[in-house]
Amino acid sequence: MHQLLAARGAAIQKAQLKLDDRDLKILSILQREGRIPKATLAERVNLTPTPCWERLKRLEDAGIIESYGARISLRAFGPLTIVFVQIELESHQAEDFTRFEAAIKKIDQIVECWAVGGGIDYMVKVITRDLEEYQRLIENLLAARIGVRRYYSYVVTAPVKDTPLPVTAIAEAG
Known part of the structure; x- marks a missing residue:
């Protein structure tokens, strides 16, 4: 039952926010380089800093980006x-x-x-x-x-x- 509820929540969230290739690239980069400067991230996804920041904010507000943290050895x-x-x-x-x-x-x-x-x-x-x-x-x-x-x-x-x-x-x- 827990899995069903989680899957439904994810499906609803995905339906509310359409992710394009740039969004996916942003997510992929952030998973590996969480401390990347926003200007560098924007450059890597071929955006200027403001539209990149707006995408980040949209991903955060939708709950797709839950938090930022360090991966500890x-x-x-x-x-x-x-x-x-x-x-x-x-x-x-x-x-x-x-x-x-x-x-x-x-x-x-x-x-x-x-x-x-x-x-x-x-x-x-x-x-x-x-x-x-x-x-x-x-x-x-x-x-x-x-x-x-x-x-x-x-x-x-x-x-x-x-x-x-x-x-x-x-x-x-x-």
């Missing part, structure tokens, strides 16, 4: 453990999902959480200093009695691919 913090966790809840009432999601949002080491369809209810990405910290996190999660029936942990052994959203390919598909 995890390696700079030394060895870390990344674990993907599949979680199945005991019960599937609306209040069970709400309780679980509220608890997950309070745990800093859980950096991403997705409600998914299929044999599990959630996929979670956890980043900790080591496996011992991860184990303590899981034990605390289970002790909190937030409705976890079972979980499956998958420890990341090596990053293979981590790239920005392919806005051009996605826009063409839609």
